[in-house]
Structure formats: C-alpha cells, structure tokens
Amino acid sequence: MLTISLVLLVEHTTGSYGTAGSVAAVTGVSMAFCAPRGGRLTDRYGQRAVLLPGVALHAASVTGMVALALAHAPAWALLAAAVPTGATVPQIGPMVRSRWAVALGGQDGALKASAAAFESVTDEFTFVIGPVLATALCTSVHPAAGLAAEALLTLIGGVLFATQRRSAPAPRAAAGGQAVEHASALSSPGLRALAVAFLGIGAVFGGMQVSLTAFTHDIGRPGLNGVLYGIFAAGNMLAGVIYGTVSWHRGPRLRLMASYTALTAACAPLWAAHSAPLLGGLGLVTGLCIAPALITGYTLVDALVPAGARTEAFTWLTGAVALGQAVAVTTAGVLTDHAGSHAGFFVPLAGTALALAVLVGLRGRLVPRPHGVVAAGAIGHRAPVAVD
Template sequence: MKPGYRQLLRTPGAWAFLLPGFAARQPFAMLTIGIVLLVEHTTGSYGTAGSVAAVTGVSMALCAPRAGRLADRLGQRAVLLPGVVLHSAAVVALVALALAHAPVWALFAAAVPSGATVPQVGPMVRARWAVALHSTGTPSSSASPLMTTAAAFESVTDEFTFVIGPVLATALCTAVHPAAGLLTEAALTLVGGILFAAQRSTAPVPHRPAAGARVKHPSALSVPGVRALAVAFLGIGAVFGGMQVSLTAVTQDIGRPGLSGVLYGTFAAGNMLAGVVYGAISWRRSPRSRLLAAYAALTLATAPLWAAHAVPLLAALGLLVGLCIAPALITGYTLVDALVPSATRTEAFTWLTGSVALGQAVAVTAAGLLADHVGPHAGFTVPLAGTALALAVLMGLRGRLVPHSRGVVAAGVIGHRPPVKVD
C-alpha cells in the first residue's frame, strides 16, 4: 500500500481517539510557557521562571516512563483518569502559590506534581495507532507501510498544538490575566483526558502477566537503540525550551511581549509543514541515515539564531529550525517503534517524550539564566549546543539504531505478534 494520509485516516476507529486526544495533549504545549509567563510576572526573573518550569520538566521526564509502563501493564484508562485529576489540582495549587508570592521553594514543591502527572496522551495515541494499523490486516512478518505516515501525522498533530498552545497561553496571560494560561491548561487536561480515556474500544490490550506467572517484561530502556534515541531527543527538548524562553525574553526586551507566541507559533508551523510533507513521501533511505541527516540539518539551522536581532529575520530562522525538527522527531518515533516489542511500546514512546521534557527543562533553565545575566539573545545558544551534542551522540551510537541483529529476538514493529528469531 502506498503511504498516504487518506488511507491512514480511514483506519477503523481512528477518529474515536484522535479528536479527544488532540484536546488532551494541549497541556504539553501550554505548561512550560504558562509557567514562565506567570512566574516571571510574579518574581520579575526569567531565571526563576525557567527554574520552576525546569522542575516541572524534570519531574515529567522521571515519571513519564513509569506512567507508560503502567499503561502497558494496567491499561491506559487506569493510569489516565487519576492522572488528569491530580495534574489539574497541582497546577491550580501552583497558580495560587505564585499569585500569593510564595517563596521559590514552595513553587518548586508545587511544580513537582504538576510535571509528574502530565498525561502522556501523545505516546498513548501512538500506541493506539500501532494497534489500529495491525488490526487492518498487515502481515505479522512485516511493518505496516502506514506506520511512518502515522508517525508523521502525530508529529504534525503535536506541532499543531505547539502552534495553538503557546499562542493561546501567551494571549491569555498578556490580555486576560497572568494565570489564565495555566488555568486553561488545567481545564483542558481534565476535560480532554476524561474524554480520551472514555474511548476504551481503541485502547491497546493491557499486558498483565497470567495469574501465578513470574514473567516480567523488561523495560524498554533495556534496548540499546532506545537509550541512544532517548539521549538524542534531549537535543530536541533543548530546541523547544531554548526557543520558548529566548523568544519571550527578546520580545519583552523590545517592548512587544505579545509577539513571543506568534514567533514560537511560526517555529511550530515550520515543524508542522515539514511533518506533512515528510509523511507523504515514500522514503528509500534507511531510517538511521535519515535521522543522522535530520540532526545535522537541525544543528546547522540553530547556529545563526543568537545573531538574529531583527524580528523578521528571527521569524525566518525560527521557521527554518521548525522545518528541521519534524524529520528528526518522526524518524526517531518510527525507529523506536521498530526496536521494541508491543508489550513495552507505550513505555518506549514515553522515554522519548520524557527526554524531550528533560531537555526542555535544562534548556529553559540555561536560557533563562543567560537571558538574565548576558542578554536576551544569549539563550539562543542553548538549542545549538543541545543539537550539536545530540548529533555527536547519534554518530557515536549509530550502530545501535538497527531494528534487529543476529542472534537476538527482533521486536515487532506493530501489533501483538510473537517475536521473530533473527538468524
């Protein structure tokens, strides 16, 4: 079958989880920028704002894989429903503390559960795609030709939320109230998460061990390729975090704070556009070579950001960086899906998502400190450093980015098929 979005969206049951999933994944796009805008307003420091946002990101990065593992074992609904309630309550508590000018340690304390309970809707949707495409009759011995298209579609959807989310959060924080962005994020989490969890027919079957059995599924991180990709995705997080804080600092410096959402939306729009095109192409090059090329292009695209002082030039460079992000994201998710068995698929996706969050956390802290002590444009060096290091790691560990090797059990790309012995 020739890959195509029309064929993908005709997959039975797809729309049942796509629409509520779109609303439920908005928090990932709104949380960081909402925290930065609120805490900077109440403390006057980008460094403090970035640090609070970083605590949220680190907490999410540490807890997301555990949530994914539990979703594989217990089912998505069992993990998602209590998670969205706890997340909404934690965010409301963080808002109340910030508006009360509580000490920074109290903001850190509230940021921990806010990040730990971020619903992992993106990885859950990707896991549902794998199940849905397998159920369409793909032979068990081969990957669905639509899996790359599905990965591209999810990247586009993620980036569409990053077009809408930061613009919405910035508009609410600047035009309504500094806390409006985070409160809206909490409401969307609660409503969207409940609606998504209600779609039980499309959820993957939980991989519970049989009664009395001692079988224990190994962690997805035990796969060398997953570890390599998790490290590489820190660089993507560095781009997201560095761009968010630096664009906010630059637009504040020139007296036009409302432009930050527009500029970040332009960056995300480039990502979305590239994702649409990337998913429509039937690639002949291997995923590994495409991934290395994508990271090389991303490193080159981030290099001139720190020197761009004119807003139109900054917007153009942001668009270029966005165009380079999508191929790296899509290929990484496609590769990890080929590296792990179905029993650990959601966990594997959350390792990548958690790595992005961790990279973003480090980036917002570093970019915030640079903006405070060096200048608003200095934070743009963070995306360059992050992507350059990620590229170096991928080059050194490229031998691990192979779906199977001799003498080991190859993980299935999609579906719940038995492992295949590779001779």
C-alpha cells in the first residue's frame, strides 16, 4: 500500500507524476539501503528487538509525510520526509522466511520450495487487496487515507507478529552472550547475482504502479487503477499456487533463467495496450511470470548463504526489489509526464531485459560453494543442491 498511496497523495497535492514518483523513489531507495542493515541487526539481536521500535518509527514517519503533503510543503520537504518513511519499513517478509528455515529444519528441499511458494502466495494476496484498498481509500475517502491505513496496519501487524516468540530464530551469540560478527551476506557472489535479478523484478512493480495509475487517469476511470494492479498481482499469486504444487525435476538455477526469460517477454507488449481489458490480460500474464522467478531466487538463498546471515540475505533481495521499484517509479513518472502513460510501460521491459542480460553473464555464480551446502545443512538439507 505504501508506494501507491504515496503516488496518489503526492500527485493529488502537487499535480505532478514526476514529483510523486521521485518521492516514492526516495522512499524505496531508503528502504533498499537500510533494510540490509536492519537484517544484520535482526540476525544479531533478534526479531522482536528490531521490529517493535521499527514499526513505531515507521508510523510516526508516515504521519509526518501526510502532514507535509496536505500542507502543500515544497518538494524538497517531501523528499526529506521520504527518507525516514522508507528507512523504517519493517522487513516482515525476510523475518517470516527466516522463521520457515527454523520451522523446516530437517525437512527436504521440496518442502522448503513449497513453503517459499506459500509465502509468495500470501505476499501476493496482500498485493491483490492492497492496491485496491489504497486506491479506494485515496479516491473515495480522502487522498491521505491510504497512507493512514498503511501506517495503522503496519503498526498493529508488526506488534502482533513480534509477540510470536516461539517461531523466531535465536539471535547469533557466542558463549558469554556477546554477538558474533559474520561477514555480510552480500559477500556471496551468488547473492549479488540474485540481487540483480530482483532489481529487474522491482522495475516491473514500480513501472506498473505508475503507468497503470496514469493510464486509468487518461481514460477517466482512476478507480480502475487498483483493479488492474490487483489483476497483475493475482497472476503472481496464481503462479505461486501452481509453482508450490509441482515437483520440479530441474534445478533452481535453470528454473530461474527460464522464468526470467518469460518475464522479459511478457513485459514486451505492455506499451501497446490501449484498452483496460487488454491491459488487464497482459498484466495477468506478466504477473504469472513473476512468482516463479521470486520463489526460485528465495529458494537459492538456502544453498548460497550461510544460515547465520540468512535474514540479511533476504533483506538484500527485498531491498533490491525496492531499489528497482524506486528507479522505475521515478523513470516511469518522468516518461509519463513528458510522453504519456504508455511510455511508462517501457520501464518494466527495459529493467527486466537489462537484468536478464546481466543474469545470463553471472549464472555461474548461482552454483553453491561448499560453504553454501553446509549452510543449507544447518537447517536440515545436507544433500548437494541441484543447479541445472
């Protein structure tokens, strides 16, 4: 809800998609750079210690952003407020995935893949209802209602999640209670390759959000924005359900390359859609191609990153999505302001095409190193991981 609510509120108060996109972009960049640090703190001190103050700070930051926007503050003030708004976004997704690693200790890789698919489905369920809810609140209740709801839901949900202590991974600690320093998860070459792929996926999310918003305004039906984006997210959710029920005989590296190629191809015709039904259909196809790439990428983390740095690794990937989304929101906003809504749809294609080219060149880094297999063994998966 955060990005789309920001875009809708700031565009309403400033009249510029470019400004709205820039504010959303700063929020995404702040999240992208602060999330990994939060992941390291979480691995070191525990989820509860990081999450409780984090959600409180996020709610306060969003409240400040709303106040500035409604007061018609200058663009520089909105951009400044976007920094803490993004920096304090709680990394619930990586925390949940780390809990799955604990819960499935001793289980085989197929069950972990199903768990990753389940997480993707539940994530995408929020992406289905989130844009619809945010758009409805912003267009029917008040332009700031979407952000207000995001802050409230984040605060309540974060506190409730933090109270679930039994499933939380234990903090890293040496004898005597002192935290143990580990190398950053980003030192894994494979994680860096995955981060490039997730940057491209972020470009799809960001480009679609701005471009769909502009398209529905162009046709005089702004309330349709949430529906079209919900269809796009529903495709992602449906693909996650299917992916989790299949017993794959090919390794995750090959699946990642195939799904990413399909995603790039699906983004190619978006710019040519000139009707809502056609754009909805193309968005559905694009969404169907995202979940396999996301799920496979998260699955590869088990084999590529030591267990003690896994929360940080997941935050690098979610941060890469946020960074790609931020760049895409800015670029699509500028293109939309100068060339119309259809120009913004080139952003998902450009982002995935560039990421695919880099991913092909770095595919050798997705082969687990010996320490990656041992790390996977730490949660019960000691057999070598198939990669092709």
